[in-house]
Amino acid sequence: GAGVSQSPSNKVTEKGKDVELRCDPISGHTALYWYRQSLGQGLEFLIYFQGNSAPDKSGLPSDRFSAERTGGSVSTLTIQRTQQEDSAVYLCASSLPSGGAYEQYFGPGTRLTVT
Amino acid sequence: GENVEQHPSTLSVQEGDSAVIKCTYSDSASNYFPWYKQELGKRPQLIIDIRSNVGEKKDQRIAVTLNKTAKHFSLHITETQPEDSAVYFCAARFYGQNFVFGPGTRLSVLP
Numbered sequence: 001g002a003g004v005s006q007s008p009s010n011k012v013t014e015k016g017k018d019v020e021l022r023c024d025p026i027s028g029h030t031a032l033y034w035y036r037q038s039l040g041q042g043l044e045f046l047i048y049f050q051g052n053s054a055p056d057k058s059g060l061p062s063d064r065f066s067a068e069r070t071g072g073s074v075s076t077l078t079i080q081r082t083q084q085e086d087s088a089v090y091l092c093a094s095s096l097p098s099g100g101a102y103e104q105y106f107g108p109g110t111r112l113t114v115t
Numbered sequence: 116g117e118n119v120e121q122h123p124s125t126l127s128v129q130e131g132d133s134a135v136i137k138c139t140y141s142d143s144a145s146n147y148f149p150w151y152k153q154e155l156g157k158r159p160q161l162i163i164d165i166r167s168n169v170g171e172k173k174d175q176r177i178a179v180t181l182n183k184t185a186k187h188f189s190l191h192i193t194e195t196q197p198e199d200s201a202v203y204f205c206a207a208r209f210y211g212q213n214f215v216f217g218p219g220t221r222l223s224v225l226p
Contacts, residue, residue: 033214043159043204043216056213058116091158103149104214106158 002026004107006092012113013082021077021110025094032075033093033104034067043091049075082114117142119207121217128195129225136220138205139187145207148188149214150179154201162203163190195224 005024013019025032034046045059049069060066064082069075079086089111093104118141128134140148146167151159165172165179165188172179176195181188192199205217 035216042218045213045215048213059213103161103164106160108158 004092004094004105006090006107006110008110009108010111010113012115015084015114016081018078018080019082019112021079021090021092021112023075023077023092023094023107025073025075025092026105027073029094029096029105030072031095032069033095034075034077035091035093036061036088037091037109038088046077046090079112082112084114087112087114117145117207117209117215119205119215119217121205121220123220124218125221125223127223127225130195130197132195134190134192134195134199134222134224136190136203136205136222137187138189138207138217139185140207140215141186142207142209143183143186145209147208148179148181149206149208150177150190151204151206151216152201153204153219159204192222195222197224197226200224 007022030051033048035043036046037043047054047057047067051072052069064080067077089109091109092107095104121138149164150162152162153159163174163177163179165181170181176193178191200223202219202221204219206214208214
């Protein structure tokens with residue numbers, strides 16, 4: 001079946017502009033996660049959703065970052081007034097209900113470059 | 116909150132030798148421990164996982180061991196091959212909560 005998809009695959013934006021990143025999870029996966037990975041670094045947790053609610057927003061780096069999920073499916077991560085330090089690969093993952101110990105499936109990521 | 120440490124940060128082995136990567140976690144309530152392999156420019160892929168009610172799990176050349184008392188778990192790769200070269204991440208998850216990842220280990224298998 002179809003895996004997790006993300007769009008765009010690459011995004012180049014000017015400093016100060018807003019960007020929206022999209023994640024389409026695997027059908028039926030109610031848990032959705034956003035991570036950020038800078039070049040050569042590990043996975044930095046940003047936010048996760050269980051259904052449409054976000055029990056844990058602790059990883060969002062600043063109030064310029066926000067995320068929403070509608071219909072228990074597609075999620076968008078919005079970065080306002082982008083800064084150069086926001087440049088990274090943004091990875092989305094989905095899994096079955098987070099109450100169970102189910103594996104995450106990652107999308108291909110969106111490479112964001114802020115110039 | 117949960118914290119996961121991972122060692123070593125880099126590891127070089129000769130083809131055919133074994134590789135071991137170790138992780139420790141801080142939250143004794145964590146109950147699920149996956150390992151991911153990430154090749155350059157690719158997404159992380161799950162290679163093996165273990166739940167807290169199991170001490171060891173094997174899948175062909177890879178195995179994971181879990182010591183709940185000491186709060187550490189390890190990845191073992193035997194008969195390493197050049198295609199095993201990648202960055203490996205461990206993670207820990209508490210029931211119903213988020214995953215916390217280790218910083219990664221860059222494994223190089225030398226032919």
